[in-house]
Amino acid sequence: xxxxxxxxxxxxxxxxxxxxxxxxxxxxxxxxxxxxxxxxxxxxxxxxxxxxxxxxxxxxxxxxxxxxxxxxxxxxxxxxxxxxxxxxxxxxxxxxxxxxxxxxxxxxxxxxxxxxxxxxxxxxxxxxxxxxxxxxxxxxxxxxxxxxxxxxxxxxxxxxxxxxxxxxxxxxxxxxxxxxxxxxxxxxxxxxxxxxxxxxxxxxxxxxxxxxxxxxxxxxxxxxxxxxxxxxxxxxxxxxxxxxxxxxxxxxxxxxxxxxxxxxxxxxxxx
Amino acid sequence: xxxxxxxxxxxxxxxxxxxxxxxxxxxxxxxxxxxxxxxxxxxxxxxxxxxxxxxxxxxxxxxxxxxxxxxxxxxxxxxxxxxxxxxxxxxxxxxxxxxxxxxxxxxxxxxxxxxxxxxxxxxxxxxxxxxxxxxxxxxxxxxxxxxxxxxxxxxxxxxxxxxxxxxxxxxxxxxxxxxxxxxxxxxxxxxxxxxxxxxxxxxxxxxxxxxxxxxxxxxxxxxxxxxxxxxxxxxxxxxxxxxxxxxxxxxxxxxxxxxxxxxxxxxxxxx
DNA sequence: CAAATAGTGTCTCTAAGACAATATCAC
DNA sequence: GTGATATTGTCTTAGAGACACTATTTG
Numbered sequence: 001x002x003x004x005x006x007x008x009x010x011x012x013x014x015x016x017x018x019x020x021x022x023x024x025x026x027x028x029x030x031x032x033x034x035x036x037x038x039x040x041x042x043x044x045x046x047x048x049x050x051x052x053x054x055x056x057x058x059x060x061x062x063x064x065x066x067x068x069x070x071x072x073x074x075x076x077x078x079x080x081x082x083x084x085x086x087x088x089x090x091x092x093x094x095x096x097x098x099x100x101x102x103x104x105x106x107x108x109x110x111x112x113x114x115x116x117x118x119x120x121x122x123x124x125x126x127x128x129x130x131x132x133x134x135x136x137x138x139x140x141x142x143x144x145x146x147x148x149x150x151x152x153x154x155x156x157x158x159x160x161x162x163x164x165x166x167x168x169x170x171x172x173x174x175x176x177x178x179x180x181x182x183x184x185x186x187x188x189x190x191x192x193x194x195x196x197x198x199x200x201x202x203x204x205x206x207x208x209x210x211x212x213x214x215x216x217x218x219x220x221x222x223x224x225x226x227x228x229x230x231x232x233x234x235x236x237x238x239x240x241x242x243x244x245x246x247x248x249x250x251x252x253x254x255x256x257x258x259x260x261x262x263x264x265x266x267x268x269x270x271x
Numbered sequence: 272x273x274x275x276x277x278x279x280x281x282x283x284x285x286x287x288x289x290x291x292x293x294x295x296x297x298x299x300x301x302x303x304x305x306x307x308x309x310x311x312x313x314x315x316x317x318x319x320x321x322x323x324x325x326x327x328x329x330x331x332x333x334x335x336x337x338x339x340x341x342x343x344x345x346x347x348x349x350x351x352x353x354x355x356x357x358x359x360x361x362x363x364x365x366x367x368x369x370x371x372x373x374x375x376x377x378x379x380x381x382x383x384x385x386x387x388x389x390x391x392x393x394x395x396x397x398x399x400x401x402x403x404x405x406x407x408x409x410x411x412x413x414x415x416x417x418x419x420x421x422x423x424x425x426x427x428x429x430x431x432x433x434x435x436x437x438x439x440x441x442x443x444x445x446x447x448x449x450x451x452x453x454x455x456x457x458x459x460x461x462x463x464x465x466x467x468x469x470x471x472x473x474x475x476x477x478x479x480x481x482x483x484x485x486x487x488x489x490x491x492x493x494x495x496x497x498x499x500x501x502x503x504x505x506x507x508x509x510x511x512x513x514x515x516x517x518x519x520x521x522x523x524x525x526x527x528x529x530x531x532x533x534x535x536x537x538x539x540x541x542x
Numbered sequence: 543c544a545a546a547t548a549g550t551g552t553c554t555c556t557a558a559g560a561c562a563a564t565a566t567c568a569c
Numbered sequence: 570g571t572g573a574t575a576t577t578g579t580c581t582t583a584g585a586g587a588c589a590c591t592a593t594t595t596g
Contacts, residue, residue: 003324010378011328016341017288020382038546038595056272070287070380073371075441095444098369098384100344109341111291113369150558170346172364173479173542173574208444221548238550261593271444309568309573443544492575509577531574532566549592558583565576 016102018109022078023065023189025096025196026086027117029213029229030137036158038259040221041178043229045140047127047159047193048086049185051134056106058188059133061154061161063193065112074113082117085129090117091212094203096196097176104188116196129246143232150177152194154185163190204230206246211268217251219263220244289371289380293349294460294495296367296387296467297357300484300500301408309530311492314500315410318425318464319357319397320456322405323434326458327377332425332432334464336383345384351387356400359386362483368447375459384388388469389483413468415505421448423465424469425456434461468480475501483494483500488522490534491515 026048049061064085068077073094077080082090096114104110126135138154138161145151148168154161164180177194179185185193203209211218211227224240227233247269254262292412302312313496320332335356339348346364353361367385375381397406409425416422419439425432435451448465450456454463474480481497482489495511498504518540525533 003550014340015290017290018339018341019286020291036546040547056504063482067286068289070370071373072290073373074369074382075443090441093441093445095368095445097366098345100339100346111345113389123425169542170364172346172362174364174366219548225389228382235585235588236587237548238588241549257595259595260545261549261595263548271440307573310575492577506558507560507573508562512576514558528568529574530568531572532568532576534575544596545594547592547594548583549590551590552588554584554585554587556585558581560581563576563578566576567572569571569576 005122009096009166016109018111018244020068021065021075021110021112022074022081023063023099023112023114023187023192024078024082024230025114025200025201026082026090026139027118027140027196029121029226030139040225040258043225046137047140047157049136049138049154050085050128051136052133052186053128053131053133054206060186061138061159061250062186063128063189064132064135075115078113078115080118082119083134085135086119087125088119090119092118094196094199094211096192096199099188100190101188107188110194114184114196118200118209120213120215121165127210133245142194145172148242150194152197161185163194165190165194165260197207201231205233207244217265217267220248220266221263223248223266283461287380289382291339291345292336292381292383293339293345293352294334294370294383294385294458294463295349295353296334296385296464296471297353297361298387298389298411298467298471299408300392300497301410302392311496311529314496316500317408318411320407320409320425320427321356321399321403322407323457324399324402326406331455331457332409332430333457334460335400335403337408338532339408346386348390349384349386356403356406357390357397359390361390362387363387363472363480365467365480367443367463372459379435383463385463386469387471389471389480391484391486409419411468422459423461423467423468432456434465436461436465472502476504478515488524488536488538490526491519491537492534494519494537 008167020039028046030044030046050064052058052062054058054225064081066081094116096116098113102109128135136156138156141153148166150165152163157171160184161184165177168178177189177191183190204227213226220241249269251265252269253265256262286389301315301317304312323329323331323333335352337352338405349364365387369384369386371382397407407427409427412424414422419437423434432455434454435446439449440446448462450461454461475498484497490510491512519537522536522538524536527533541542
């Protein structure tokens with residue numbers, strides 16, 4: 001028997017298999033305009049959530065995502081699901097781990113590949129997809145409250161979703177987050193969001209994902225405020241500019257009409 | 272209809288599902304004794320491969336691994352598979368990505384969660400498991416040959432497995448490796464090994480995984496030689512000792528009888 | 543001029559890297 | 570003493586962080 005005849009007789013149907021999904025934490029910035037037009041608009045990190053229209057967790061907010069289809073990779077699946085939900089192709093896609101606890105989904109054996117992604121500016125109201133009752137951008141707050149305790153707060157108008165998470169380590173030293181019983185999100189999505197945020201912050205610190213939140217040309221002050229919105233860490237402009245200098249190039253263009261000194265526009269360097 | 276009755280009627284069987292496996296790059300060090308007993312033994316990084324006893328890729332060398340079982344996480348699956356193959360519980364488990372190209376396995380739709388793991392010293396000959404014809408430790412060479420080209424060489428006695436890989440970036444900037452057609456390993460395992468090695472090296476540079484290759488108490492020179500065996504980068508002892516100092520604590524014990532000055536033994540600090 | 547942001551210069555401190563020097567054992 | 574490794578000290582340089590200062594616009 002050779003390999004060809006082996007494969008022609010081989011049936012993969014004999015083994016029990018899990019369903020495989022992707023869940024995606026889609027991030028964007030919301031620009032908060034000020035009453036005083038001379039102030040720069042401040043930026044808030046926001047995340048896209050959908051309100052579940054069906055059981056399980058009907059009526060609760062959850063991450064967009066869906067089942068892996070035959071013929072696509074998990075990354076392609078994530079991009080497809082984001083596009084179906086937002087009509088936007090994401091600018092980055094960052095792996096946030098595989099979530100495979102057997103009891104994580106009441107429907108059965110379902111493992112999820114989690115991603116963080118960035119689609120730039122949160123402009124329009126997102127449309128709710130087929131099995132979703134609603135879809136909205138939520139402002140994100142994620143902060144350490146105590147030694148290894150975190151508070152995740154997601155706010156949209158008068159809806160406030162709060163989760164308390166503890167930072168844990170596997171016996172192998174890998175860091176993950178474990179949500180408190182009364183998380184206000186469907187499934188284990190609070191934990192996935194926390195992991196995605198941790199990943200996103202790590203990258204933002206290393207100047208790796210901040211460009212995806214801005215158009216091709218941007219000012220350094222904008223870029224710095226993006227980094228601050230994501231990481232919650234502020235540095236003095238002089239130091240930021242020194243560190244970023246290797247990643248960007250000057251253009252000859254400037255901003256105009258902001259009620260203060262114009263700022264030079266920069267472009268990201270090719271990698 | 273409430274959630275309970277929805278779930279009791281829900282059948283997950285309606286959707287087509289992939290098979291899910293883990294493949295694990297198990298690393299250990301091989302100690303090369305010298306003819307001159309006064310020389311310290313040098314260390315080589317080695318990886319465990321099994322020779323496939325069944326189609327597909329019968330007779331070719333491959334990573335250990337196996338199908339995810341119901342009731343376990345992918346991490347537990349990886350640990351179980353390593354234990355079945357080596358009778359050793361791994362000391363670390365590092366995610367090396369999800370491999371989900373639809374055509375990566377000729378048996379059908381099979382996606383793999385890849386891990387790098389460390390089991391310390393490669394002492395005994397491993398036993399071949401059920402569907403394996405052989406199992407051996409291969410010495411690892413992985414080096415850049417050219418701008419974004421890498422050569423992976425795995426050697427066991429007179430068996431030499433060579434793969435040429437190019438370093439690629441997804442449109443989202445994620446780095447991965449693509450093997451040349453004539454890789455001498457089963458499936459896409461050359462690519463998985465390259466990713467695992469890149470991950471392992473990154474961690475070794477940050478003093479994150481090197482302790483797992485040594486017993487509880489070790490000399491700083493041993494620790495440095497572990498780092499060098501993995502990363503292929505050497506630094507001067509004085510600088511290594513300064514950088515490692517925050518991660519380790521002195522003991523009162525020393526090595527003896529090595530034909531040169533005794534070395535103080537250290538322990539890893541608790542994290 | 544005032545308000546606001548844009549952008550530069552400089553000081554200190556730490557960490558990294560290179561290199562030299564000293565210490566201690568077995569034989 | 571010789572050969573081998575262990576361990577410490579010091580010099581230089583690069584970078585991070587803090588802080589003060591100057592520049593340019595609109596009203």
